[in-house]
Amino acid sequence: MSATQYPPVTVPWARPPVGEDEADAAREAIAATRLSMGRSVREFEAALMDYTGRAHAIAVSNGTDALEVAMRLLGVGAGDEVLVSALSYIATVNCIVRTGARPVWCDVDPRTLNIDPAEVARRITPATRALVTADYCGFCIDYAPIERTLAEHGVPLLVDGAQSLGTFHGARSALALGRVSTTSFHSAKIITTGEGGMVFVDDDELAERARRYRGQGEVPARKYVHDTLGFNHRITDFQGAIGVVQARRLPDLCARRRAAADSYYRLLEQVEGVTLLDPLPGTTPAWFSLPILVDDRDRLAHELRMEGIETRSLYPIPTYRQAIPEYGHPPQPLPGAEETSARVLNLPLFAQITDDDIQRVVGGVRAHVGAGG
Numbered sequence: 315m316s317a318t319q320y321p322p323v324t325v326p327w328a329r330p331p332v333g334e335d336e337a338d339a340a341r342e343a344i345a346a347t348r349l350s351m352g353r354s355v356r357e358f359e360a361a362l363m364d365y366t367g368r369a370h371a372i373a374v375s376n377g378t379d380a381l382e383v384a385m386r387l388l389g390v391g392a393g394d395e396v397l398v399s400a401l402s403y404i405a406t407v408n409c410i411v412r413t414g415a416r417p418v419w420c421d422v423d424p425r426t427l428n429i430d431p432a433e434v435a436r437r438i439t440p441a442t443r444a445l446v447t448a449d450y451c452g453f454c455i456d457y458a459p460i461e462r463t464l465a466e467h468g469v470p471l472l473v474d475g476a477q478s479l480g481t482f483h484g485a486r487s488a489l490a491l492g493r494v495s496t497t498s499f500h501s502a503k504i505i506t507t508g509e510g511g512m513v514f515v516d517d518d519e520l521a522e523r524a525r526r527y528r529g530q531g532e533v534p535a536r537k538y539v540h541d542t543l544g545f546n547h548r549i550t551d552f553q554g555a556i557g558v559v560q561a562r563r564l565p566d567l568c569a570r571r572r573a574a575a576d577s578y579y580r581l582l583e584q585v586e587g588v589t590l591l592d593p594l595p596g597t598t599p600a601w602f603s604l605p606i607l608v609d610d611r612d613r614l615a616h617e618l619r620m621e622g623i624e625t626r627s628l629y630p631i632p633t634y635r636q637a638i639p640e641y642g643h644p645p646q647p648l649p650g651a652e653e654t655s656a657r658v659l660n661l662p663l664f665a666q667i668t669d670d671d672i673q674r675v676v677g678g679v680r681a682h683v684g685a686g687g
Contacts, residue, residue, distance in 0.1 A: 320619050320620065321620065321621075321622050322622060323622055323623075323624045324622035324623070325622060325623045325624065325662050325667075325671045325674060325675060326624050326662060326664075327502075327624040327625055327626050327660070327661075327662050328501070328502040328662070328663075328664050329664040329665075329666055329667075330501045330502075330506050331505070331506070331560070331563070331567055331664065331665045331666060332506065332556070332560075335559050336556045336559050336560065339354075339552075339555040339556055339558065339559045340552040340555055340556055342555060343551045343552040343554070343555035344552055346551070348551050349550055349551050349552065350548055350549075350550050350551060351529075351548050351549070351550075351551065352551035352554070353551070354551045354552070354554035354555035354557075354558055355373050355549055355551055355553075355554035356554075357554065357558045358373055358507075358554040358555075358557035358558050358561060359371040359372065359373050359512070361557075361558060361561035361562070362497075362512055362514075362557075362561060363514075365479075365487065365561065365564060366487040366489040366490055366495075366514055367486065367487055367490045368489065368490060368495070368514040368515065368516060369515070369516040369517075369518075369521070370514065370515050370516065370517075370518070370520075370521035370524075371512050371513070371514050372512065372513040372514075372515075372521065372524045372525055372528060373510065373511070373512050373549045373554065373557070374510070374511045374512065374513060374528055374547040374548070374549055375509065375510065375511065375546075375547050375548060375549050376498065376499075376500070376509045376510060376511045377405065377476045377496065377497065377498025377499070377500060377510075377511035378405045378408065378409065378511070379511055379547040380496035380497065380498070380511035380512060380513045380547075381405060381406065381408075381409035381446075381472075381474060381496055381511075382409050382412065382547075383496075383513050383524050383527050383528065383547060384409070384472050384494040384495075384496050384513055385409050385410070385412075385413050385415075385444075385472075386413075386523075386527055387493075387494050387513075387515070387520050387523060387524060387527075388443065388444045388470050388472060388493065388494060389443070390410070390413045390415050390443050390444055391413050391414055391415060391443075392413070392414030392415065393414070393415070393441070394413070394414075394415040394416070394441065394442075394443035394444075395415065395416050395417075395418045395439060395441040395442045395443060396410045396415050396416070396417055396418065396442070396443055396444050396445070396446060397418050397420055397434055397437055397438065397442060397444070397445040397446070398410060398417050398418070398419060398420065398429075398445075398446045398633075399419070399420055399422055399428070399429040399446075399447065399448060399450075399633075399651075400419040400420060400421055400422060400632045400633055400634055400644075400648045400650075400651035401422045401427055401450070401629055401632055401633065401650075401651045401654060401655060402448045402450075402474075402629070402633055403448070403476065403628075403629065404633065404636065405474075405476075406446055406448050406474050406476075406633075407633050407636075407641065409446070410446065411638075411640050411641060415443060416642065417633075417634075417641065417642070418437050418442070419632070419633065419634050419644050419648060419651075420433035420434055420436075420437055420648075421433045421648035421649065421650040421651055422450075422648075422650045422651050422654060423650060424650045424653055424654050425591070425592065426450065426453060426455075426456075426591055426592070426594070427450040427451075427453070427591060427605065427654055427658065428447075428449065428450050428453060428455045428456070429447055429448075429455060429460075430650065431456055431459040431460045431463070432459075434459075434460050434463050434464075435459075435463045438463060438464075438467050438469065442467065442469050443469070444469060444470050444471070444472055445460070445464060445469060445470075445471050445472065446472045446474055447460070447471065447472070447473055447474065447492075448473075448474040448475075448476065448477065448478075449473075449475065449477060449478040449481050449488055449599075449600075450477070450605070450628075451477055451591075451599070451600075451601070451602045451603040451604075451605050451628065451660070452477045452478055452480060452481045452504075452599045452600025452601055452602040452603075453481075453591060453593055453594070453597075453599045454478075454481050454482070454483050454488055454593065454594050454597035454598075454599065455488075455594075456594055457483065457491055461491075470492070470493040470494070471491065471492040471493060472492055472493065472494050472495070472496070473488060473489060473491050473492035473494075473495035473496070474495075474496055475488055475489045475495050475496055475497040475514075476496070476497055476498035476500075476503065476511075477498075477503070477600060477602035477603075478495075478497065478600055478602075479497045479503070479504045479505065479564070479600060480504050480564065480567075480568040480571070480598075480599075480600030480601070481597070481598065481599055481600040482597065482598040483594075483596065483597050484596055484597075488600075489514050490514075493515070493517075493520075494513065494514065494515050494520065495513075495514045495515075496511060496512065496513050496514065497511060497512050497514075498510070498511050499511060499512070499553075499557060499560075503602070504564070504567060504568065504571070504600055504602060505557070505560035505561060505563070505564055505567060506556075506560060507549070507553040507554070507556045507557045507560070508553065508556070509553075510549050510553050510557065522534075523542070526541075526542045526544055527542065527544045527545065527547065528544065528545075528546075528547040528548060529544060529546075529547075529548060530544045530545065530546060531543055531544030532544070566665075567665045568600065568601075570665040570666075571600070571601040571663060571664070571665055572598075572599075572601055574601070574604075574663055574664075574665075574667050574672060575599070575601045575604060575663065577669065577672050578604050578661065578663075578672055578675075578676065581672065581673070581676040582606065582676055582679065585676070585679060585680050585683065586683075587608060587609065587683045588606050588607070588608055588679065588683055589606065589607035589608070589657075590606060590607075591605055591607075601663060602663075603626070603628060603660040603661075603663055604660060604661040604662070604663040605628065605658055605659070605660050605661075606658070606659055606660075606661060606679070607654065607657040607658055607659075608657055608659055608679075608683050609657060611627060611656065611657055611658065611659050613682075614659060614679065614682050614683055615627065615659055617678065617681075617682040618675070618678045618679070618682070621674070621678050623662065623674065623675055623678055624662060625659055625660060625661055625662070626659075626660045627655075627658055627659055627660060628658065628660050629655055629658075630655055630656075630658075631655050632647070632648060632651035632652060632655050634648075634651075661675055661679070662675055
């Protein structure tokens with residue numbers, strides 16, 4: 315069997331936690347005939363407001379749209395600089411570049427894979443319009459020094475919480491941080507509506523603007539009258555109905571992920587050649603994924619895939635090395651991002667994962683890590 319002829323996947327990297335309850339909710343929403351922006355969307359927004367402690371939640375069509383709305387709320391535009399982690403998903407940077415602003419990459423702490431607070435202090439300038447953070451795989455960033463730096467310079471924080479739903483700093487949701495925060499309901503996320511996203515704010519005026527941006531800039535209660543340049547970022551009502559069911563299950567889904575992560579850590583902490591990330595003290599990760607750091611990462615991923623075990627690398631190169639001309643590049647490589655992007659491997663983790671699945675994955679890691687080619 316050649317390297318490209320893999321066997322069927324028996325332990326997927328992710329599996330959406332959906333079933334008959336979600337299917338029933340979607341059917342009921344479809345039967346109600348209000349297929350876009352109906353009651354279910356409002357109920358979904360209310361459920362996430364309650365969970366995050368935010369005053370407003372605005373549901374949109376996907377997580378990238380949520381970031382684009384957030385950028386507009388912060389007034390980011392051409393000529394601005396926006397600080398961002400060098401190790402993040404592409405959407406986190408795309409939302410900056412699409413405004414005409416310039417991303418300024420900050421290195422990561424190799425122990426956490428999160429943005430290094432010292433880098434934020436080092437790279438902030440009078441041209442900095444915002445900082446966009448993303449809690450890597452749901453591991454909470456050390457926000458205290460970052461918030462002090464931003465307050466000194468009058469720069470707002472945008473939390474890209476695509477992987478942070480279920481992340482807590484003490485008793486406070488990570489999505490309660492920042493002038494604006496967002497999340498995603500992509501099929502691999504903690505809860506899912508297939509696609510979908512949400513914008514969170516506490517300011518009434520920002521919430522009103524977000525709703526107008528979402529709905530083509532239409533004036534509330536005045537159909538086809540517009541006073542703001544907006545776009546169609548709306549979400550369907552059957553997605554909202556699925557989201558209501560998923561939100562109800564959110565605490566249980568997070569607890570299952572935590573239990574699986576605990577099992578992984580117990581089994582992996584004694585495996586030579588594997589480095590585990592440590593959550594920041596006083597925080598609770600969402601465990602969007604189970605990251606490990608290993609040498610010869612790609613070979614290990616190949617060997618696991620040959621055993622039917624699917625993995626990912628979040629992320630295999632620093633964002634600034636993507637072949638996108640509009641990005642520009644930092645004057646020199648950032649060592650933390652370069653080192654960790656070459657070594658990070660994300661193991662299967664989802665709410666339905668079994669003890670047998672975890673044993674298989676860890677057994678494969680133990681058999682192949684450091685074994686050589």
